[in-house]
Amino acid sequence: MLEIKDLHKRFGDTVALDGVSLAAAAGEVVGFVGANGAGKTTTMRIAMGVLAADSGQIVYNGAPLGVEQRRRFGYMPSERGLYPKMKTAEQIAYFGELHGMTRAQARASAAALLEQLNLSDRAGDFVQDLSLGNQQRVQLAVSLVHDPEVLVLDEPFSGLDPIAVDVMGTALRDRAAAGAPVIFSSHQLDLIERLCDSVVIIGNGRIIASGTVEELKAKEVKQLRVSVDTDEDLTGRLPGTVTRDGDDYLVEDTDDQEVLRIAAAAGRVTHFAYDQPTIAEIFREAVTR
Numbered sequence: 001m002l003e004i005k006d007l008h009k010r011f012g013d014t015v016a017l018d019g020v021s022l023a024a025a026a027g028e029v030v031g032f033v034g035a036n037g038a039g040k041t042t043t044m045r046i047a048m049g050v051l052a053a054d055s056g057q058i059v060y061n062g063a064p065l066g067v068e069q070r071r072r073f074g075y076m077p078s079e080r081g082l083y084p085k086m087k088t089a090e091q092i093a094y095f096g097e098l099h100g101m102t103r104a105q106a107r108a109s110a111a112a113l114l115e116q117l118n119l120s121d122r123a124g125d126f127v128q129d130l131s132l133g134n135q136q137r138v139q140l141a142v143s144l145v146h147d148p149e150v151l152v153l154d155e156p157f158s159g160l161d162p163i164a165v166d167v168m169g170t171a172l173r174d175r176a177a178a179g180a181p182v183i184f185s186s187h188q189l190d191l192i193e194r195l196c197d198s199v200v201i202i203g204n205g206r207i208i209a210s211g212t213v214e215e216l217k218a219k220e221v222k223q224l225r226v227s228v229d230t231d232e233d234l235t236g237r238l239p240g241t242v243t244r245d246g247d248d249y250l251v252e253d254t255d256d257q258e259v260l261r262i263a264a265a266a267g268r269v270t271h272f273a274y275d276q277p278t279i280a281e282i283f284r285e286a287v288t289r
């Protein structure tokens with residue numbers, strides 16, 4: 001379990017983080033979302049020891065995180081850090097060696113990752129000759145090469161085409177399935193919804209909402225959507241606040257069983273369920289609250 005506890009950070013007069021806490025358990029994929037400048041990169045940099053907090057703690061498996069343990073983490077920084085004039089496979093293996101692998105281990109791991117990320121045919125190319133999306137795949141390979149215990153990734157999906165998104169998403173889920181806590185930031189909320197177990201929403205350096213995807217959705221559920229096969233207009237007959245959305249009835253503040261009884265008496269009920277908001281809607285609601 002990786003725990004980020006009560007981080008505070010100022011840059012001059014700017015309060016970047018004002019008591020940020022979040023955690024990722026073994027095998028959990030946590031999506032970290034927030035508007036531009038909300039504090040995601042600063043939080044991740046502090047978690048990885050690249051930046052010092054003014055106060056707060058990073059705790060790993062119950063104890064303060066040390067330098068040696070951090071070497072076993074995989075990190076994709078926002079400022080991507082590849083050597084453009086190095087060949088792809090050599091580069092990935094080089095980072096493996098920096099993390100303490102033998103040359104043979106690092107090369108074998110690099111080759112396996114290139115295969116997994118559909119980049120085997122570019123193994124001998126210079127990084128600078130790859131497209132930006134492929135450079136990003138290499139960047140992911142660099143963060144995975146040493147089989148990290150934890151993954152902290154700053155916008156790993158930005159600039160990727162849909163195929164690359166799937167490849168990257170599978171790689172992250174595989175890592176989590178192997179027991180690693182995974183935290184990544186993204187502005188692509190559909191991806192967050194698809195890939196994450198939990199979501200943490202940050203706004204102006206504070207956590208404004210967090211929980212599992214199901215919890216967040218359940219908290220925001222408000223309206224019942226009902227479709228009935230009938231020519232009759234049930235607006236005035238259903239209890240609660242009733243509005244129409246096309247042929248559907250949207251009902252709030254109601255007794256759902258009573259709604260069902262009336263609807264079923266009027267005709268065949270073809271849909272009867274509470275609308276669940278998307279993570280994008282929950283995000284918009286949270287940041288404008």
Ligand SMILES: Nc1ncnc2c1ncn2[C@@H]1O[C@H](COP(=O)(O)OP(=O)(O)OP(=O)(O)O)[C@@H](O)[C@H]1O
Nearest residue numbers: 011014015016034035036037038039040041042043
């Ligand atoms: N090195 C720095 N010097 C001064 N201010 C900084 C520095 N790094 C970050 N900030 C400020 O701290 C705040 C948080 O920035 P941060 O980069 O963490 O946001 P973010 O959520 O990652 O944003 P984005 O989605 O745009 O990447 C912003 O107001 C930013 O301008």
